[in-house]
Each structure stands twice: as C-alpha cells, then as structure tokens.
Amino acid sequence: VFTAAPGAAVTAPQFPIMAGAGASGRDKRATAAQLKTALGSESGAAAASELRALLELVLAPAAGPGGGGGEAAAEALEWCRCLLSGGEAWDSFVQAVRAYDPATLCGLVWTANFVAYRCRTCGISPCMSLCAECFHQGEHAGHDYNMFRSQAGGACDCGDSNVMREAGFCKRHRIKSNSNVPCVPKDLLMMSELVLPQFIFSLIQHLREGYNEPALDLPSEKDLHKILQVLEPHVSFLEDLTKMGGAMRSVLTQVLTSQQFYKDLSSGVGENACAKKSHEKYLIALKGSGLAFPEDKLACGMQEQGAGTSTLAVQGFILSLDNKILSVGKRKRVKLSSTTKDQSIMDVLKHKCFLEELLFWTIKYEFPQKMVTFLLNMLPDQDYKIAFTKTFVQHYAFIMKTLKKSHESDTMSNRIVHISVQLFSNEELARQVTEECQLLDIMVTVLLYMMESCLIKSELQDEENSLHVVVNCGEALLKNNTYWPLVSDFINILSHQSVAKKFLEDHGLLVTWMNFVSFFQGMNLNKRELNEHVEFESQTYYAAFAAELEACAQPMWGLLSHCKVRETQEYTRNVVRYCLEALQDWFDAINFVDEPAPNQVTFHLPLHRYFAMFLSKAVKCQELDLDTILPDQEMLMKLMIHPLQIQASLSEIHSNMWVRNGLQIKGQAMTYVQSHFCNSMIDPDIYLLQVCASRLDPDYFISSVFERFKVVDLLTMASQHQNTVLDSEHERSMLEGALTFLVLLLSLRLHLGMTDDEILRAEMVAQLCMNDRTHSSLLDLISLENMNLYAGIIPGSLSFESVLSAVADFKAPVFEPGGSMQQGMYTPKAEVWDKEFDPVMVILRTVYRRDVQSAMDRYTAFLKQSGKFPGNPWPPYKKRTPLHPSYKGLIKLLHCKTLHIVLFTLLYKILMDHQNLSEHVLCMVLYLIELGLENSPEQESDEEESAGGQERCHDSWFPGSNLVSNMRHFINYVRVRVPETAPEVKREPPASTSSDGLASSQNSGTAQVFSLVAERRKKFQEIINRNTSEANQVVRPKTSMKWSAPGATPQLTTAILEVKESILSLLIKLHHKLSGKQNSYYPPWLDDVDVLVHPEIPRYSHGDGMTAVERILLKAAVQSRLNKRIIEEICRKVTPPVPPKKISSAEKKTLDKEERRQKARERQQKLLAEFASRQKSFMETAMDVESPDADIAMEVATSEQHVSEAIYDCVICGQSGPSTEDRPTGLVVLLQASSVLGQCRNSTEPKKLPTTEEEQIYPWDTCAALHDVRLTTLQRYFKDSSCLQAVSIGWEGGVYVQTCGHTLHIDCHKSYMESLRNDQVLQGFSVDKGEFTCPLCRQFANSVLPCYPGNDVERSLWQSHSNKCMQDLVQEVEDLQEQLGTFPVSISSETNLSKEMESVMKDIKSTTQKKYTDYSKSPGSPDNDFLFMYSVARTNLELELVHRGGNLCSGGASTAGKRSCLNQLFHVLAMHMRLYSIDSAYNPWRKLTQPMQDKNSELVSEELPEVPVLYRDVSSLLLIQILTMPQPLHKEHFTCIIKVLFTLLYTQALAALSVKCSAEDRMAWKESGALKKNTSSGEKSWEVLLGHVISELSKGKIYEEGETEEITVVLVNPDSVECYLQQFCLPFLRITSLLQHHLFGGDLPSCQEDEEFTVLASCLGLLPSFQSAHQFTSASCLDWPVPAFDMISQWCSELASFADRNPDQVKALLIQEPKWDLPRLLQLPENYNTIFQYYHRKTCTVCTKVPKDPAVCLVCGTFVCLKGLCCKQQSYCECVLHSQNCGAGTGIFLLINASVIIIIRGHRFCLWGSVYLDAHGEEDRDLRRGKPLYICKERYKVLEQQWVSHTFDHINKRWGPHYNGL
C-alpha cells in the first residue's frame, strides 16, 4: 500500500498504488493512467502532491549509487515512462510526441571518430559540419567539400542559417517556416511537465551525493566512474527524450531553465531533510573548487560594485603567483592587475536553475560523454541554446581550472570543444553573449590567468636584472597543449566580425591581450654552447612554436581579417599603439640598450610580429600613412635588433656554429621557415626589418647587418686580417649568409607591394621549382591558412586551382617497372622556368639546403634540354614587383656608400683570390649590384650630387651615394690596417705619378681605413642625440661595456695599398678571370647599338657568371653615357689587340696530349654509361615478370635446348656444370599455397563488392566449392581410395611453384642459408622458415628444386616417332606401369639427389595447410599423398593456363617459359608417385583398354563400389598415368595414353549431353544412331556413339527421374552438338598440350579461338593431319584400342548399376562444369564513398560490433575486424585468419578507414597502396583530406594481375611480420 506524504494523504482518494519497487508493469500503467485523469480533473492539486510523493519514493537517492543499483534504477525509469505516457504504451506515446516536431534543424550529435562533412562553399563559419545523411541529401556537387573524421565530436548544422548558407540545407531541413506542425495538445505533455522537474532534481541529487571532495589532490577517479555508471540509464533516458523532437525539448527547456523549480526543489530551503543534506554537499563542492557563493563574498565584505579592482582582488592575484616571480615581476604584476577587470570572473559562481547546476556537475565530473551528448542534443531548442551558452560562459573560468587539474586533459579538451564549437560558431549567439555576459573579458582573463600559472623569469639580455617574465615551455600546460580548447574558442569567436569589432574597440581588452602576448615574447631562449656539447637536448621548442602559432598568431590573423578596409583604420591604430607600448615595456623590462646579448637567440617575438602584420595590413588595405603609425628612430633601431639577430643566428646555425646545442637547434631553424610557420614568423620578421631599413639611415643599417653576422673584419682590402669574433672556418659561410640576407631583404616584395595572387603564384612557383609536387603537398606547403581561412570564404581554393593550372603541368600517375606506383604530380611549365623561377623565393622557403640545390639542378636540366644554356648556370636574376611607395626608402640601402665600399672590397678580393671568398659570394655581390641598377633613386641624374656636408670617413672612397655613378669611380690607393707580417707592409706607397689620365681625372686621393663598426656607432649616436634633443628629454646613459672596441687588436699597422680600380673595371677584369681568356669582354653595343635601346635580350636572361657580368655592364651603360664611355675605354686599355698567337710545337704537344686524355676520358665515360644502362635494363626486365618478350640473359636448361647435356651455372660459387646424383644443382623456387584457382566462377559477369545490405556474395558457385561438393558426393557412394583418384584437389590451397630461373648447387645453397642465419640481420624474411632471396636477382624464394640429371640426346631418341600399332603401345604402357620397382633411379640406393628430391617434396607438402592435403575419410591414408602429388602438377598446369588467359590460342613458349620449372617439378613428383603402386586390379588403365569380365560379380554388397570411369576426371587420370610411368617418358607412350583417355572423355561428353537434352531429342538420337550403327565409320561418328550411349544408359534408371528444370540446353542441330562436345573436351586438350609442351618441348601453335580444338588435337597427335574446320568433327579424333561399342557398354553399365541404387545422383555427377571464367577480384564501385558509407558503420557478423578498423576481403567480400581483439581466435586476429581460410595464406584487404589495400602473405604483410585516387591522381591514405576518391582501373588491374600471377612477393618491397595481429 502506498503511503502518501504528510499532508497529501488527507484528501487523497486511495489509488491502488503499491510501494515503488513491487508494482508490476500493468499496475504502474494503471496507476499512471489514474493519476493523469485525476490531474486533469478538479482534484488536480491532490493528485499532484500524490504524484510528487510517488516520485520521491521511486527516485529516492537510496535507489541510486550504493542503493539498489541497476535494478532500482531500471524500476525508477520504468515508473517514469509509465507516468510520462500517462499509462499508454511508451512507443505510441513517443510517436505521438514526434508528430509535433517542427524539425527545422538536424542537430545530430556525434562523438569522436564519427564521419562528417564540411562544405567550404556552403559554410559561413569555418567550423560548420554536416552529418553524412544531411550532406548526401543536400546539393553540394562541385562545391569545395571534404569528409573528415571528427576528433572532438560535433553536431550537424543543417538547417542553421547562422552557420551555413541555406542552399546547402538538405531536403529534410530546407522546409522551414511553413511548418504546419499543429499545436501540441495540452494533456499530451502534461505529465512530462510534472514529472521531469523531480526527475532532473533526482539526477542532480545523485551527482551531489556521489561527489566526494578528494582528500588528496587526486580525485578518486574510480568513484566518479562508478557514479557515472550508475547514472548512465538516467542520462540515456533524458537523451531519448530529446530525440522525441521539438515538443519534448521545449518541455525540458522549461524545466531546466526555470528558476522556480530550482528554488523549490534544490535550494535546501524547505522541510525536506534529504534535500537539505544534499544542498550542503553542493555548497562544499562549490567551495572545494575554489569558488564562492556570492552571498558568502558579500558577507566577507567584498564590495563587488567597487571601482574596477578592489585591493583584495589584486592581492588574490599576486598571492596566486609563485613567490620567486613576485619579486622580479612586480612591475608587470601591478600593471596586469589594474587591467584585470573583474575578479569575480575567476571565482564567483551562483546557480539559479537546474541547467546551471547540471553543467557545474558535468564539469566537476570532467565532461562525461553521455551528459555532453544530452546537453548537446537539446541545442536545437533556441531558448535552451541561449540559456545554455550563457551558462557555459558563466562557468568558463571553472572549466579552465578543472581542465588544468585534469588527468585526462586530452579527452576533456575534446569534450569541451565539442560543446563550445556548437555555441560559438554561431555569430548571432556569440555576439549576444559578448554583449550580455562579457564573453570577451571572460575569455581573455581566463587565458591570462591560465598562463600566469607557469611563468618564469626571462633570461634574455639581462640574466640577473630582467623584470620580464615568460611562459615556461617545459610546463605541462604548454607541453600538452592544454590551453588549446580555450584558445580555439577565442579564435572561433574572433572569426565573427561583430565580436572582433568589440575586441578591437575595447582599449582595456587590447592592453590585457598584449600583456598575454608578451608572456610569449622571448620564450624558449637558446644560449649558444661554446665549450661542451649540451647534455640533454631539450625538446621544449615544439611547445614554444606551437604556443606562438596557436595562442598568438592565430588570434592575430583572426583580428587582421577584420581590418581590411579603410573604415577600420582606427582598429589598427589601437592595436599598433598598445603593441608598441607593450614592446616599450618589454625593452625596459629586459634592460635593453642597443646591442643584443651575444650568443643568445629566441625565435619568439610575437609582439614584433603583431606590430609588423598590423602595419602591413594598414598600408596594403587601409590606406594608412605608414609614417603616422611608426615610432621614432630610436624605437625602430631597437625593433630591428632581435629579428636581425634571428637572421644572423640562422646563418650561424647553418654554419654549424651551434652544433654543441644539438640537433634541436636545427629543428628550430627549420620550423621557423617551415610552411606552417613562415607566414607568422619569418615573413613578419623580414617585413619588419624592411620597414626599419626603409626609415633608418642606410649606412647604419648596412653596418649593423655585417656586424651582426660577425664578418666586419673580413671586409678589408688587405690580404690578411684578424677576426676577433669569428673563427676563420666560419667566415666564408657567414659572409655568404650576410650577403644572402641582404639580397632577401632588398628583393622580397611579399608585404611590399605584391598582390595576394602574385604572392600565391610566387609561392607556388618556388615550391614547384624545388620538386615536382602532389596537389596535396602543394596545398600543405603553401599555407593558405593565414591568407584565406581567416579571411572568410574567399575565392581561395578557386584561385589556387587557376594559378596552379597557369604555372604547372599535371603528370598523371604512372607505374614504374617494379610495379611501384607514383602519384599524380605537378611540374613547372617551361615558361615558368624561363621567366618566373626565382631563386630568392626558393631560398626563403627552403627548410633544407639541399632543396636550393635541387631547384638549381632542375633549372640547369631545363636550360640544357631547351638548348638555352649548356653549362652550369648561375641563379637567374628576376625582375621585382615595384615597391609600394610607402617603402621607397628601402632603395637607399642599395645606394649608400657603405654598401658600395663593401661591394668594391669584395670584388677586389675575389679578383685577387683572397681567402674565404666563394662563387656564392660573387654571385650575391653581383646580384646586389644589379638590384642597385634596377632600383635607381628617381631623382637621380647622371650628374654628381653635391658632396656637401661634413667630411665623413668614407667620402674619401666615393663622392656620392648613387651606385650608377659610384661604379665608375676609381679608387687609387686605400689605407688599410694590416698585421705587420702582411706583404703589403713592405711595399712602399708608390708616388701617384701615374700617367693614367683617366684615373687621375676621377680621383687621385687615398681612401681611408674603412671601419663599419665605427660607422655604426657614429650613426647611432647621431640618431639618439637627434631624438633626445628633439624630444627634449634627459639624455639616458647609453654606455655599456660593449661600446669599447672589441679587444685590443695587436700589432696592426696602417699600410697603403695601390688599387687603381673602379667597380666597372673590376667587373671587366672578373669577366676575363671567369672566362679564363684575356680579352673576353667586348661591349656588345659597339656591334649593335640596339642593345642599348632594348637591353632585355633573352641572351642575357640565363647563363653563368660571365653572363651576369655582361648583363650588369650593359645595364650600367644603358643608365649612364659616362659609364658607357668608361667601359669602352677600360676595354680598349685592358685588352690591347693581341695578334693571334702561334702555337709552338711544345705547346702543341701538350695540347695533343691533353686532347688525347680528354678523348680517353670520354671513351671511358661512354663505356661506363653503356654498362650502367645495360645493368638498368637488366634490372627492369628482371623485375618485369609479366613482360612476355622479356629476354633474360640467364642460362636455364629448358627442354628446348639441344645441347648434349644440360649445364647449370651456380649463382653462388659461379661454377658451371651438370646436375649430378652426387652434387645436384637446383632451381631457386618459391613455393606458395594458392587458392586463386578456387576463386574462378562459372559466370562471365564478374562479382561486385556488395555496397548495400541486399547485395550478397555467396561462395557456392566458385570452382573450389563445386569441386568440393563433387568429391564429397563421390565419397558418399564410392570407395574412398578410388574417389581420391577420380578427382584433383588443389583448387584451394594448391601449391604453386615458381622460379626466377637461377640455379645453384644445393650444397652452396646450404652454406648460403647458414650465412644468412648467422647474419642475424632483419631482412624482412624468415631464414628459419627456409626463406631467402636469390643471390643473383634478389627475388624472394623459399626452396630449391633439384634438377634431374639428364641429357637431351637421349630425349630426342625417345621422341623419335614409331609406327607401332595402338594395341602394342597400350600393352607397352601397361607393362611399363607394372615394372615400377625396377626403374633405373633406385630409391633404395639413396643419393644426394634423391635426398634433395625428398626434402623438396616435404617443403611442398608443408607449404599448404593440412586441411588442403587431407581429404581421405581415413586420416593419414597414403591415398592422400598420392592425390596431393598429382594435384600439385594439376595446379601448376591450370595456373599456367590461367596466366595464358584461359586458352592456348596465343601459342608460343610458355609465358613465363624461360622460367618455368614444370619439367623439373614433374621429375620430383614422378619419383615420389612411383613409390606408390596401384593395385593392378584397380588400375584404371585396364578398364580403359580392355573389356573386363564379369566385373559386377566382384561387387561385394557391403563394400562401396569403385568410382565408375565415366565419373572420373580425365585430366586427373592423365596425370596419374604419366607420373606413374618411368621417366623420361617415350613420346609414343604419351600419345597412346592421350588417345585412350580421349575416348573416355568423349564418351563422358556424350553421356552428359544425353542427360542434358529432352526426352524427345533423346529418342530421336537413339533411333538415328541405331540406323547408322553399321556404317564403316560408326566408331567415329558422334551420332552413332550417342545413340549407343543413350540406349546403353536407358538400361538403368538414369533417364527415369523427371526432367530437371536446369536441363534446358537446346541441342537442335548437329552443329550445336559438335560445339558442345568440343567445349567439353577442350579443357583436357589444353592441359594435355601444356603437359606435352613441358615434357617434350616444342612451341605451342597459335590459332584463332574457333580452331583451338583442331589445332590442339593435331598437335597432340589425335588427328593424323590437320583438317580444315568446316568438315571436321571432333569424333574423327577418336582412336579406339578395342571395339568402341563394347567399351561404351561396359562403362555405361557401371552407371546403370549405380543408378539402380542411387537414381537421384546419377545425373548430377555426369554433368560437369567445364567453363570457368578467369579468376577475378571483386569489382569495385567508381566512387570510394559508396564503399565507405556502407562499410564504415557495418557490424561484424562475428562480434556484432562496428569494428574500429574495418577491412574487407577483395577476393570474397568478407568483412573483418582488422586488429580487433573482439574477433581474435587462438592468437590469430580476424584478418590473418581470413587470409588463411580464403586464400591459403594470401589475403587482399581494403582497409575501409584508410582507403589503402594491405596484402597478407603468410607471416608477412605489406601496404600495397590505394586503388582509389582523388581528382589530382593522389592517394589519400587514412582519408585525411577527405576529398572524393575515384577508382583507378589501371591500379586495380595491376593488383589483380599480381594476385593471379602470384607475384606479390616479388614486386612489393616493404614487407614486415604481422605476428598474427592484423
């Protein structure tokens, strides 16, 4: 009896309610129905309290965890269902509610690994995703979409127009507003409204009860899991409710968000003791999480409405920091706290409704999957979505805290993002919560707070006194990327314009954000190890690079995407302003003056990069005047230092100056320029340097560069110098580095004027020039991410395609001879090499130095091939995009005296062959000169600038700054500082009495000692002073130790050096030097004035150093008449016309000698090349197993050879000789079990891989199945031993023997194996299993087949034709079979050869599984071996036939002829077959050749009879006969056997025909046959014979059984009968012909398909002479040894007597299936998606689960769980197991989730590749890109070919053991 709650019972009518647990289902329903009725009536209030009481009872926490457990929970849920439905059946209630679902949104929620789609064309948010069903129902043809496997889970956005365009909605969710969903009737959901509040509250109560604040820091995870497990049915129930559609969801929303319900039930106010207790637990949990209930805070006196930050909050902040940091980071801290807007974000939480507390617990329990799914399933309800989003934001700080503590932060991260991405991808919603809930403040504060927990003191610059703090990259937070979900949310909301605008307008936020970014500024500092190798290579750099990219750069790109128009100028100003402030703070904090600390580098300067990228956008898109946002000169000087330091360090790292820091430093250098990072790292750095260079004094900048690169001391004209800062071994590469950097700096235009399309094109050309690329690798390398993704959906991928097709040609995927497959590749067009190849871009984008070389090699090859330049070219000079006017200042660098002095000095030193100068240096010097000529200052005239102003030290070098005029300026004497030992010192300065008019007219002074360092210092001082005086500030102390001269350079003395050169004269002399000829340079305009007008001649665009010099001189002449004249003069002077020299005889001699040597060298080279190509072609043909005309240079003794004795080469010892009994030689063979034949089917239509539930493949029409059935049937009715001789086996698990054709001594092989074993090298094969590779051709093998000693003279004797009559031959054959034991090769006298033959037989037998050799009813019977041996011969013959295409029409030698080992195999088999003697009484030969007397009497009734000869397989009989005969066989005996067997076969055909035709036909034939019976040729007429067969068979009950339906062969005319008979006999003729071919040699004749029968018959000697087809009948081949009719009668009588006993089987056994189609793999659909959609969610029939790694067998279509433990049987995983059952050890599986095929071969496996390619001819392994894949028929053909030809082992290279674990 139900006990009502107090107060309720008074007026309540008594319902027959039994106490909770006991009620039966019917009782519950009745109770519920009554309650519902009562609630609807006047007594509603009473009923309501009754209901409440009932619910309290059934949902009591006691029933939860620890209580009744699962049973109680089930009971409670049962009650809830009954109550909700008001007593109705649950299912019909669900249906009724569903009818009111407006269904405008899909909202399907999925978890990790679900397959979803993303359409960039339809998406508004980049996070948009669709479920497969919605995607396929929508129209996305031609869109830019891809499939992806969800990492974190997600939900379908179909129907949500905030996230995607409506055009992409599927049919179901397209109909929107016109929803005719009727109003929900009130009483349908009335019960739900009443029950659910209590249900949800009970859930919360369980959660409260279950949570115990852990005593230690470790939450007792087990407890949590236990609670969750108990609650699972409850949450699932809620989830089920959400799936009932909109109506139910809106009820749930009401319940979840109602403050009233929450207050009533859970606040702990009220008399319910239980509720009170649970509320207390809740409060404890809240406190335990470091959260305060707002009321408590107030009690403590927190004035929340106080101004900004209260003192307490600041304290709280500071206290939360590590004490150490506190002392150093004070300044920072104070600043930080003042910007932290609201401390309450971090630690105040108050719950007002169920939803809020539910989320709280969800977080506390670390996002249990079920709960997440439920919460997300509710999202289609708009009110809920808003409420939930706000709740989520409210808990954001708490989420972060929980995440940081979590032990499974990865899982938790995924779950968080799973939720948040649904909420924040929606712009409208994001904007709303930004405005109403301070979303941005919360996010930024939480991020800042999170990073604060792992700060350390920065050691950059000033190790002791730095006030800067940075994140510690070794901390778990960074190493594990724990911050990822928060950063990803932040990036997500910044992608919404309205939100981003809020951020950019809010100065407070910007300040906080810059503070956040500065935590990463200078992190992961590297210090160069100078003495010892670093002990431990820290890998923290991964974390550092990832953090800068994700936490700094990505939000930056997000913000930048909203600063693209003029109207947004203000935003940029804001960012730049706070960025500069942060930078200034940073410089102050690290105590930076003007020089970077030596031997330090950090790759992380996010503040610099923010500044740079906002500047770039400002100029490029917002038309901002750059100078209005640039800081002063001093700041610019500071800004350039650290990026420049990185560039110098890159060069140091490449010069191996950082080797002691380990490999990781190279890793950093590479990552810095790598494709995913370059846009956010090196590009902004270079740009920032360009900006600085364009605004700073050029002399200062240039000197700084050389100083940073430590090569200042090298830049002297003296022949010797001392470098105090650099070892001389590094000087050369550092100088190269410095010059290369200058070239990069001065020629890159990425941010200085190029359009997006130009950039894309340049990037693409650079990547393609390095290497041919696949489409996907190009996409990957050219990180469009930053350019496009954040700019919203743009023509991005579209313009990618169009640019790609403009610059590259597609090379379709091709096959290499070895069978390895290539992908579709893109290669640069010829015009691109000609015009667009830009070595500078290549250098910028190379991670590996070898890529530059690769690009140059490809360029060289192009020039050679196109005939443009034959030699070794230099990098071409490429004209640059014009500079954007804002950056014109950059050109000053090219026109400054400092640079010109450097160039002059270097040219001079190169000419003088000074040390440490390379071609690369010259190349870069020339490049810089050319850049200068191409970028002359606009105001430049030919006249000199006035050299006014104060005297500067290098004014003595050059008068002006314009390169064009400085080029011709002659330097006569230079004052240099040299060591006293230098040669210059001794020389007296020559008096300037030079008669050289030209030189003296220019300049006769002496250039001063040139010191870059002094120059830089002077400039710096100037700038600082100017700034300080301008700004009227106190002069700051700028002195530091580094100001003094670097060490006291000892014993330097000043010397005067005579130079007398100008840049022009140096260039001309260099030309002579490069050409090796005296007067090689001749001004081209003297011959052709036109060149001055059109200097862009193609002749100058490609070439070597001389070409470059010529081009420069021409450009110099074009720009200035004076230059032109001076060039002419220099040429005239330097190169006086030299009369052609006569060659003296001595010279001639050396010349001849040289010439001879040259010729010899050439000859030698040619020989080598020839040898190499021969070797290559050998390798190719040797690999190309299938090539029919492969003529391999190997001596295999085949039967065709007519040498007296076969001679074999041993590939191990190299000796040649015959194979002997004592020392046998053997063929290298691979034995493998094969079921290929068994897979043949009796249908011409190849089977398709099923892709729907309806399609199925059944195995019962395969060759293997039918043969199996036949044998089993025979065994049922006939004597076992005779059954085992009546068929062949090996259709499944037969042993195929193949050889590479190489031979070796068997004893040599044994020692070879021994050496392999001792080697113990993992070679991918197992020596223990006898596996090895052929020592010559490296082909895989596992046994050696001994060669039978024989000589062919003997054989040709055997072959000679005789005219013995048939009867004699038959007798001879019989006699030979009788005298088995006396054959020459005696088994008893064991020889080495016979031992080997025995051993290989063992190998053959053990190759296949026991079940494929044991068919006898009595296991282990010798009959098994007998059957197995001749079946091996059969298998190999049948397989050869398959390889020939199923017939012998093509004729010729065996396809693999030269490499066939059938002949040797027959010898081995025959030797073993002869060990068995067939009881002569049972020898079929007699049954075939002589009438038996009274055989019926032999039949003892109990014993089963022998198989009637008409049921015997004639091909098997043939093999038995041949292999039991003494070897070698006489050809005449062979022919005799065939003739006899043909008579049997023909009779079988007639018998089969007779049962196939109708009764009337049978009668007709019987009669017509009888009429002609007595004609002379009766025995050779099918009509007569058929008539006889019919009449004989009629004696039994054979025809009596009713006509079977399948026998409908219409055989109306004689032609079709003839055709039937021929088809019946052909398989036998083919096998026989092949056998004859192998045993006796001779080519097979080729023929038309319709003459195959006649041709083969005459080839076999069945036909005396070839007859033309039309008069030919197959019966004319018959040659009866005894009267035909007697024979036939005898055979038929066997059947008749069998029919008496078993009339039902007679016919079935007669009809055989002669026509097998060739073995095929299953046909695959065109589109991979068809396969994927069906199989990736298909359940395995064994374990009934959806496998994690599904795979499908391409031979039979079986679906298996790859690697699944679920389907493991005795340590074999399902895939391996199937490979054994389906392919006898060979399996071909398509891995569904990877689109890749794997091959299993025995104990090894390999990844074969994919037969599905995308539109660009590429594989998509693991479906990473998710683009549509289409079948590549050629590849599938190759796969099939390899399967059928058993060549997987030979062609695929990368095999590994699978340990049965696949």
Ligand SMILES: [Zn+2]
């Ligand atoms: Zn959907």
Ligand SMILES: [Zn+2]
């Ligand atoms: Zn949809």
Ligand SMILES: [Zn+2]
């Ligand atoms: Zn679309």
Ligand SMILES: [Zn+2]
């Ligand atoms: Zn040998």
Ligand SMILES: [Zn+2]
């Ligand atoms: Zn070989």
Ligand SMILES: [Zn+2]
């Ligand atoms: Zn299979």
Ligand SMILES: [Zn+2]
């Ligand atoms: Zn399975």
Ligand SMILES: [Zn+2]
């Ligand atoms: Zn399984």
